[in-house]
Amino acid sequence: MKKNQIDRVWRWQITASAAAALLIACLLGVGFGPVNLNFGSIIRTLLGLPNGLENEDRTLLLELRLPRVVLGALVGAALATSGAVYQSVFRNPLADPYLLGVASGAGLGATIAITNGGGDLHALLPIFAFLGGVLAVGATFLVAGRLFADPSTLLLAGIAVGSFATAFQTYLQQRNSAALRPVYSWILGELTVANWDVVKWAGFYIFIALFVLIRISKVLDALMLSDEEAYSLGVSPQKIRLIAVAAATLATATAVSASGLIGFVGIVVPHLVRGLTKRATNRSLLSIAFVGAAFLVIADLGARTLLSPAELPIGVITAFVGAPFFLFVLRARNRGSQ
Amino acid sequence: MFKKFTRPTALLVTALLLAPLSPASAASTSTKYPLIISSGGYSTTIPKKPTRIISLSPSATESLFEIGAGKQVLAVDSLSNFPKSAPITELSAFEPNVEAIAALKPDLVVLSVDAMKSMVVKEALEKLKIPVLMEKAPENLAQAYKEIEVLGAVTDRSAEAKKVTFKMAALIKSIVNRTKKTVKITFFHELDNTLYSVTSDTFIGKVYKDFGLVNIADKAAGADSYGYPQLSAEYLLKTDPDVIFLADAEYGESAATVKARAGWSGITAVTKKNVFALPNDIPSRWGPRLVDFYRYVAACLTKVKK
Amino acid sequence: MINIENLIVRFDNAEVLQSINLDIPVGTWSCLVGPNGAGKTTLLRTMLGMQPYSGSIKYNGREIAKNKSLNIAFVPQRPSIPAAMSVAEYVMLGRAKLDGWGKESAHSRNIVHEMLEATQLLGMQSQLVNTLSGGEMQRVLIARALVQEPEVMLLDEPTSALDLHHQIAVLNKVEEIKATGVTIISTMHDITLGAMYAERIIIMQSGRVLLDGESQSVIHSPELRSAFDDRISVHKLENGRPVIIAAKRATGLDQGVI
Numbered sequence: 001m002k003k004n005q006i007d008r009v010w011r012w013q014i015t016a017s018a019a020a021a022l023l024i025a026c027l028l029g030v031g032f033g034p035v036n037l038n039f040g041s042i043i044r045t046l047l048g049l050p051n052g053l054e055n056e057d058r059t060l061l062l063e064l065r066l067p068r069v070v071l072g073a074l075v076g077a078a079l080a081t082s083g084a085v086y087q088s089v090f091r092n093p094l095a096d097p098y099l100l101g102v103a104s105g106a107g108l109g110a111t112i113a114i115t116n117g118g119g120d121l122h123a124l125l126p127i128f129a130f131l132g133g134v135l136a137v138g139a140t141f142l143v144a145g146r147l148f149a150d151p152s153t154l155l156l157a158g159i160a161v162g163s164f165a166t167a168f169q170t171y172l173q174q175r176n177s178a179a180l181r182p183v184y185s186w187i188l189g190e191l192t193v194a195n196w197d198v199v200k201w202a203g204f205y206i207f208i209a210l211f212v213l214i215r216i217s218k219v220l221d222a223l224m225l226s227d228e229e230a231y232s233l234g235v236s237p238q239k240i241r242l243i244a245v246a247a248a249t250l251a252t253a254t255a256v257s258a259s260g261l262i263g264f265v266g267i268v269v270p271h272l273v274r275g276l277t278k279r280a281t282n283r284s285l286l287s288i289a290f291v292g293a294a295f296l297v298i299a300d301l302g303a304r305t306l307l308s309p310a311e312l313p314i315g316v317i318t319a320f321v322g323a324p325f326f327l328f329v330l331r332a333r334n335r336g337s338q
Numbered sequence: 339m340f341k342k343f344t345r346p347t348a349l350l351v352t353a354l355l356l357a358p359l360s361p362a363s364a365a366s367t368s369t370k371y372p373l374i375i376s377s378g379g380y381s382t383t384i385p386k387k388p389t390r391i392i393s394l395s396p397s398a399t400e401s402l403f404e405i406g407a408g409k410q411v412l413a414v415d416s417l418s419n420f421p422k423s424a425p426i427t428e429l430s431a432f433e434p435n436v437e438a439i440a441a442l443k444p445d446l447v448v449l450s451v452d453a454m455k456s457m458v459v460k461e462a463l464e465k466l467k468i469p470v471l472m473e474k475a476p477e478n479l480a481q482a483y484k485e486i487e488v489l490g491a492v493t494d495r496s497a498e499a500k501k502v503t504f505k506m507a508a509l510i511k512s513i514v515n516r517t518k519k520t521v522k523i524t525f526f527h528e529l530d531n532t533l534y535s536v537t538s539d540t541f542i543g544k545v546y547k548d549f550g551l552v553n554i555a556d557k558a559a560g561a562d563s564y565g566y567p568q569l570s571a572e573y574l575l576k577t578d579p580d581v582i583f584l585a586d587a588e589y590g591e592s593a594a595t596v597k598a599r600a601g602w603s604g605i606t607a608v609t610k611k612n613v614f615a616l617p618n619d620i621p622s623r624w625g626p627r628l629v630d631f632y633r634y635v636a637a638c639l640t641k642v643k644k
Numbered sequence: 645m646i647n648i649e650n651l652i653v654r655f656d657n658a659e660v661l662q663s664i665n666l667d668i669p670v671g672t673w674s675c676l677v678g679p680n681g682a683g684k685t686t687l688l689r690t691m692l693g694m695q696p697y698s699g700s701i702k703y704n705g706r707e708i709a710k711n712k713s714l715n716i717a718f719v720p721q722r723p724s725i726p727a728a729m730s731v732a733e734y735v736m737l738g739r740a741k742l743d744g745w746g747k748e749s750a751h752s753r754n755i756v757h758e759m760l761e762a763t764q765l766l767g768m769q770s771q772l773v774n775t776l777s778g779g780e781m782q783r784v785l786i787a788r789a790l791v792q793e794p795e796v797m798l799l800d801e802p803t804s805a806l807d808l809h810h811q812i813a814v815l816n817k818v819e820e821i822k823a824t825g826v827t828i829i830s831t832m833h834d835i836t837l838g839a840m841y842a843e844r845i846i847i848m849q850s851g852r853v854l855l856d857g858e859s860q861s862v863i864h865s866p867e868l869r870s871a872f873d874d875r876i877s878v879h880k881l882e883n884g885r886p887v888i889i890a891a892k893r894a895t896g897l898d899q900g901v902i
Contacts (some may be wrong), residue, residue, distance in 0.1 A: 006732050006753045006760070006769060010746075034438040056440070056466050059418040063465050064436060089725055177534070178452075185433065185454045192433065192455060193461070218746025221737055224726040228800075231692040232718040232792070234741045274842075278770075280729035283746050309429045309438030310416070 009285045015241050018273070018290035022073065025294035029069035034308050035060055040077040063195070071194040071202060071258060072300040073293035074274035076265055078206045078255040080292020081213055081285060082248035083266025088220045088282055089241050089248075092152045095268040097252040098243070100158035104165035105136020111169045111183050115176040125186075126198070126257040133253030136161050137245070151241075188313035189262035191300050200203035202258040210289060216243060224281075262296070262315050264322025269295055271325070275332075356426065369494040377488050378451045380460070385469070386447035387494050393441060394431045395473045398448045399424050401486045401623030404420055405502050405526060407493040412444055420619065420627070436462045446492070450475075478544055482624045483507065502626060509629045514548050517636040524552045525581040526607070532568060533593055539565040542621055545628075549635060554579050576602055582607040583635075587615035601628030614638040645669055646796070646827065650699035653683075653690055662851040663699070668844070670704070670795075673818070673828040675842035675859070677835050678871055682848040684831040688798045691829075692718060703795070713798075715741065717789035721801040723781065725774050731784055732769040735760060738791035755791050763787045763817065779810035786817060797821065799830040799898050803837065815841050835876075835888045841865050847871050865886070 030046070031039050037057055045052030045061055046048040053061055066083035082097035090099065098104075109132020113125045120172040137158075172181055223244075255262075269292040275283050296314075299321070303312045345398055373384045390412040401416035414424045415431040429438060433454050439447060439462065447463055449456055451474045460470040471492060478481040483503040490499020506507040525546060527536050535555035536543045543553055543565065554577040561567035564571075582605075584591050593613040597603050607613055620631050646668040653661035661683050668674050676684040690697050693709055700707050708714055717738075739752040760766040760887070763783040768776070782802065789797055799818065803811040811834075819841055822828050823845065832838040839845065839859045847867055848854040855867040862868060863886040864878055877891040 006736070006757045008753075009733050033434065035441040059465050059467075060437065060577060065460055091726065093728070130651070174568070175562055176564060177562050178564040181432065181452070182454060190433075190454070192435075192458075195458065221745060224729070225737065226716045226720045226722075226724045228689060228692055228694065228720055229723075229788075231689075231694050232716055232741075232789075232798075233738070234712070235745075274728055278730070279733065280726055281746075282731055302768055304435070304437070304856055308428065309427070309428065309435050309441075311433050311435045311438075313433075319841065 003135060009281065009312055010279060014277050014279075014284070015287050015290070018287035018294075022207070022290045022294040022297075026069050026073065026295040028070065029297045030061065030065050032301055032305055034120040034305070037061060067196050067199045068191050068300065069297055070199050071108075072191050072297045074199070074203055074206045075191070075255040075259050075262065076269075076296025076299075077210060077289040077293040078251035078263040079262065079293070080269035081210055081289045082252045082255075083250045083292075084270035084282070084285055084288045085213055085220065086266070087270055088223050089244050090155060091224065092151075093271065094267065096263075097255075098162075098261070098263075099139045100154065100249065101136035101161040101165060102133040102249055103256065103261050104162035104309045105195040106130070106133035106253060107183075107187060107261065108132045108136075108165040108169045108172075109257075109262075110186050111172050111179065114174050114182050114186075115179045124163050126201075129257035130253050132165070134249060136165055137249045137253075154245075185276060185313070186260040187315075189260040189315035189318075190311075190313055191259050192311060194258075198258055202254050205250050205254040209247045209254070212247040213244065213251070214286055214289070216240060216247075217282040220244060220285075221314075260315070262318055264318040264325075265292055265296055265299075268322045268325050269317075367496040367500070369496060370493050373492065374508060374615065375471075375488060375491060377485070378474040379444065380451075380472045382469055382471050384471075384492055386445070388444075388469075388492065390443065390445045390492065391448065391493070392429070392442060392444040392446070393418060393424075393448045394429060394434060394453065395450045396420070396431070396619070397625040398473055398485075398489060398621045399621055400627055401489050401502075402448075402493065402627040404497045405490050405493070405498045407489070407495050410493055413442055414500055420623075427429045434459045436466075440466050440468065446471060448473060448489075459606075465480065477541060479507070479510070479628075482541075482628060486625070501603050504630055506626060510548075510632050513629075513632045513636045517639050518550050522552055523550075523581060523585060523639070523642065524554055524577065524579045526554050526569075526574060526577075526579040527583045528586060528591070529585045530589065531565065531595075533574070534566055534568050537565040538569065541624065545631060545635065548632075549639060551581070551639075569603065571599070575605065578606050580606050580610070581612045581614070581638070583638070584613065584615045591615070610643045612638075612642050614641075645704060647700075647702045647705075651687075651690065651697055652699055653686060653695050653697045655695075657855070660851055661690065661697070662852060662854055663782065664806065666853060666856060668827065668829065670827050671822065671825050672844055673822050673830070673842040674844040674846055674856075675835075676829065676831045676846050676848060677715060677833075677868075678839060678848035678854075679873075681850070682871075683802055683851040684848055686851075687848070688718070688800060688829065688831065691796075691798065692716060715792050715794040716796045716798060717792045717794035719782075719785045719789050719797065719799040719802060721804055723745070723785055725781070729773050730770050731765055731773060731776075732756065732760070734773050735765075735788045735791055738788040747849075750879065752791075755793075756787075759787045759790045762790070777811070779804050779807070782806060782810065782814050783817075786814065786821075794826060796827045796829070801831055801833065803832065803834060811837065835863070835868075836886070838884055838887075841884035860886070 030042055037053060041053045042061060045058060079097055086095040086097055088098055106129040109128035110125055113128035115160055140154060140158045140161045143160055144153045149164055173183060202290055219235055219240055222230040222233060223240060227237050270288050273288045273291050274280050277284060299317045302317045303314045306312060345609055349444045355438040371384060371386045373396060375382055391410050392413045393402060394409060394415045399414045400420055400479060402408060403421050403424060411425065413427045415429045416426065417431055418424055418426055431450060434449065436459055446469050448471045449459060451472050453459065463470050476485060486503050487499045490496040527542065529535060529615060537555050537559045538544060538547050538553050546553060555567060558567040559567055582596060592615055596613050597608050617634065620627055648664055648666040649666040651661055652659060678684055686829040689695055691701060703711060703714055735756050736748060743749055743752050760769055763786060765783055765787055773784065802814055806814065818828060842859055844856065845859045845862040847862060849871045854871050855862055855865055870877060875891055877886050879887045881887055
């Protein structure tokens, strides 16, 4: 009887491996940096055991490196999961989390914050970026006409809203030249000086969004079928689409407001996980989240150490990995369909 | 009998009364640590005399060396190329890597307010018990002198700092007075070949203003709130400036390339050969080489034919 | 019995389905025919619960909208083909309503195995769905619908994208399914083929049912011709099978070069 069974579609070992990969990535992330710290002492400090690091070294580990690694993991998980969800919702393997105008909206919000200077920019910028991102997606739904518009309409509306936001942002930058450098620096993405405050609020929103997404991850599979088939299986695809897009937008807007625009994570990681595990359903979402987190932590490690003491913008590293990856995916698809 | 002592006594009394006012009395201007000083809009506490300074501001680097604090400087950022003897490193002035900075174990970091996330960098360094002095781009000469004097106080070289600023002020004053023209001369300061310029609200603009020059970019001030409007070729042709200063010479612009631009060959500055390429860096530093900038502009102006 | 009574569906203030009344016996194959825009697909979608409607649609006396345990499977004309999903994964999706999404019980895996075998897809279970030919894809869609263990199966133009060989294969398969007691409702442009397999034909035009009844009698009815504006003619082959072909009316163009 066992021989007749169809192969298991999912295995728990896949998720476990992804979680292990994240753990290793985090250990590497806290272990390396311009300042050389004894690895054993690092572990002892993290576990709260005696004979750990002292004074400035301890501060360096706990107040600088650790929050940075944690933020990298959060942002990586948020972007990868949102990307995977968007790929399901739009039935497009090249969809990324910035599709519906989140990136342009957040960029506009950030530019408005930077060009209106004054006050505590450090605290204001994430709020403006977040609002910008969320409002842009709201505008996309408005432009699309209906809350339950079909994917291609939403896509076009997203492009329109994104273009408008970018145009407005460029205008603001033209009129405020001193803002150019900080805005572009932000756009390239950075986890440079994460601290526990950022980790707290980013973590809060990202956890909520990821929780929702992983809860509905299995039902997301219905979006891979036509709407009629989804209904025949007892699912209202429009409702799922709306919830999925809302949660993914929350995750993406938070990630962008904490760390700027980091590209490619949202496209590359879902493909990587689905390709390696040879499974395309959304049961891989949790694994995608873990791998996305690990990916960004390692990329940030590269950003911090490759050209030390200068820092590479993290967007550069993800692009260097992502661009050739695209070619790989495209070639694999072409080969497959022949 | 007393008459013999009156004059020397008078002199002695005068000397004693005037002594505290003399800039050369080192004893009374020596810095007391811990020092709480305000700079760039922030307050910094410096516990002891710093001998391992990391400067992440090219202007501050120049000032530190000029006031004789060079021995106290441990490392400077990648753009601090003057003086040549400064210990230049790969550290970034605009995207500071906190860990890399901390790895060098400095006891003071000079950081520009314009650096990315400068506030957060400052907080992070201070958590590691490294004091941070913030530098803001000065809006006028007085502020520039103040910054040099702050560096002097911080490094316990106040007397030398005061000497440097006095000398700078005197030199600049004499340069300007020598060269100031009564005839109205209009000029265009070119930042790049897309014709971005500076208004008289900017530091550089004020330098030109000191010479009595008339800045054609002032009419376009509304275009940018920071004083860096973009002009159009038509506007250039219309206003027909007498002098053109090129700040983009390091990007390939010169009198020849300007002349070759369509329609530019008729501009007065071009026909009268009053197109001057500014040296690299100097216009963007507000340390002791400000004097060199004034000198250079003065030299150009003496060559100007009207 | 499927009883449709006084079904009205409105779309943007227009009545897309105007007071439909139908009785479809369980275990039969009914074919919906009619010109484009007649409302055939809308009727199917309404049965799936995608459109609000007034009136009633009952299956064995219970309103289907309230009957959560009723399984109605849908085989689309143009499937949405997810990239990089294997045949087994795709067919397994059909078990979602019965098992719960994302769960795959041993029972489900057996059923999927059986259905893949029945549709000659077992050898291709690991192959990616986007590498299949049209005929293979149609078999996958049917397998996915079958694992739902449906009481009713709706097929939207099941043969439009296929060559003749595969058209026959698919329709034969559907006939086998019908034999197990599933009620089949399909829309088909090719009335000849539909008449070959379906016991009942329902003629629709402009949101109305013109006629419904046994294939043989409906085929030869004047209502069929009028539904297509008299542009078809119905012939009988020697063995009695009806053949419907487009009729060319005399128009002024006949005289021309066209």
